[in-house]
Amino acid sequence: MAEITVNGEARRVEVEGDTPLLWVLRDTLGLTGTKYGCGVAQCGACTVLVDGVATRSCQVPVDSVAGRAVTTIEAIEADPIGARLVAAWVALDVPQCGYCQSGQLMAATALLKETPKPDEAAIAAAMTNLCRCGTYNAIAAGIRQASEAA
């Protein structure tokens, strides 16, 4: 059993403490916006914010986030930076299949929280999630647009 805070709400979940946060979010809490792509911290589809830091939730045992704030894509627009990013994603039609985009947006949100006006190098360093549809340039354009809207 574990007690965690997800999108501002305290949740008590009946799972083994070593269960990856990813599967607690998806299966136990029904928050399926966070995606499974690899399970080994390679793809970033499962990225959420833990205390504002982009974190690959497939590698995070649920008991390690007790007492910390987990934010998922479902709450992204409650964050002003997240809302600006979503607006930019919509304006630029960034997604293709869309499967990686929850993770991309969470990573981008963490980036802009840390670095409001990132240069190319900062974007490259922070945005390491895979996109099989090759939307990398559109993602970078979305981040630039959101950072300029600030």
Added chain:
Amino acid sequence: MKAPLNLSPLNLSRRGALGLAGGLLLALGLPQRPARAQSMGGMQHARKVPAYLSIKPDGRITLQNPFAEGGQGIHTAVAQLVAEELDADLASFTVETAPAGADYQVLFNGTRRVTGGSFSIRNTTTHFRILGATARAMLLEAAAQRLSVPAASLSTEPGFVIHPGGRIPYGELAEAAAALPIPTDAQPKSGAAFRLIGKPEKRLDTRAKSTGQARYGIDMQVEGMLQAAILHAPRAGADPGAVLNEAALRAMPGVHSVHRLPGAVAVLADSFWRARKAVESAQVAWTAVGGQAVVPEDFSSSSMLETLRSQADAPGNPASDTQGDAPAILRVATKTITADYDAPYLAHAQLEPPSATVRFNADGTLDVWTPNQAPEQFRAIAAREASLAEDRIRIHTPLLGGFFGRHFTYGTIHPMNQAIRLARAASRPVKVIWTREEEFARDAYRPMGFARLRASLGADGRIEALHATIPGEGPVAKHFGTSRLGNPPLDTSAVEGVAFKPYAIPNRRIEWVHVPHPINVGFWRSVGHSMNDFFLEAFLDEVAEVAGQDPLAFRRAHLAHSPRHQALLDAVLDLAGGWRRGPFEAPDGTRRARGIAMASPFGTEVATIAEVSLRQGEVVVHDLFIAIDPGSIVNPAIIRAQVESAAAIGLSAACFEEMGFEDGRPIPRNFDAYRILSRAEMPKVHVRIVESGAPMGGVGEPGTPGVPPAVANAIAALTGRRIRSLPFAKERIGAA
């Protein structure tokens, strides 16, 4: 709208000629290869308004799309066509993939459908326009009856019927319209004054995909369902004997039951993670079985490459574009150029792992939710697996988290088959998810490819003879056999891209030698073109070099007969700021060069220029300039995005991807060992759309094939080194 069907045959001329039929035609089990688009599209279903459209009182329009949306923008593009003629706001559309059913067979003369082959738009443009025009006519008629005026006195604005006294929203007319007979004569607009077609309209699903609301197959939740994790046999073709620690597995938290399936063991549990933990600790005694799907114990990708190479001089079956007598010319030529090229097995690596959710219902029906590119074929397989009649089965096609050819039917080792067995055994709904590791172990891989190319030059410095031998097997021969591939048979999915090129070569013979793959292979973005255009276009640069000619001039010389290709080359040069092979020094101090390549996939023509440098022995691709001529277009923004996406996967394959096998087993099992293109390697992609007015071609795949050869040709220009074996990253290319 609900109304009786009143369908009359139409005889509209279709704009889209199929050109060179790709593998998918045969993949659909067509009796014969249709030579032209009349038999590809077909308008039989174009007036079945009730099957496709419903308009709610609030004006929201739901459209049943025969095609699956997996990032290619097909839900938006199809809605654009319908909205144009219906005269409705694009934003008022909700688009879903239609269930299995006769009304949605919009390809192959109205008999089949599939999302693939870059077929969708080019073969159904008129179908969807007639559909929209017919629905509009019904709304006009409903308004006319309500106002007691002739329909001809009315007009429309997006979402409204306009009359002298005001306007009526479609939503208020829909019910009355649905009760009317369906007109048989409504025609699409004539002329080119389009409101939506040809415009860069916004995609309909972007917001849902940017807020976590988009639902994919893997997200499916059904009341009372169990979740299943699967462990396949290490080598395809083994079955589980006993699960030695079954009792211990059953005692693990949340575990419901342990099951033996064909080629796999499954654990059912109340969550996926619990199921997965249990199945991964299963101790299974695997028993080798006989039959077709068994991968031999000594199979390896390196031995397969040698097997292909050993057949490179064997006599093969010629492609249909054979002319003259290339072998005879080459026998007596004073100088011949010969080279061997190869490309490895590839995984699709769509980011969403496969899954299936199934539910047997009390009324004897079965619901299936699974990513798929062909609902009717999945329904047929589900019917066999479940021993149910097809009309008892509903196939739901969710959004696809990428597909690239992954979600056709490639045999029965599939989450759907597994979920059907498990749901039956457990008497509960079941969702099966394959982990990434299981997916990489049971993909239907892009085939390994090999070609031996031989050419000689004439006195005019042009190619006099080209003779290529391609030993191997494409997905068409693999899955549908050779008996309907002509006599002698030709697997176009094995040779397209070496064969069917536009260059004028007086003596040409492209031969296929059938060498079966012992592992499962499938359609992968741009199919045979994904490697064959690399073989041919890189070889062309080699021949140009022997001829002492510039690669661009050499291509132009062989395309003198084709204004369309000359214009395409002009376009890509304009986009790239001219032709500059290099090596040259770029403003940032890097030493760069450019390579060029052309491809003619899926009825579309493409010219690609790559600009590269080297960094620490790895190629850096700075820019890709791609001119694409699909004849005519529906949505330029979607085309640009698709070309960029297709280029990215082509570059990924060229640089990094390789699915190796040893001892009959796939080696890379996750993205740590199977490298795909990441942000760091993504070049700038510049796209120019050329509308030549030629018959409409595909746009989803054609951006892929030109990239590997353009990059290889740039590397050769930069380093003098000719790479003939993919991927580039296998070895260091040279000093920076």
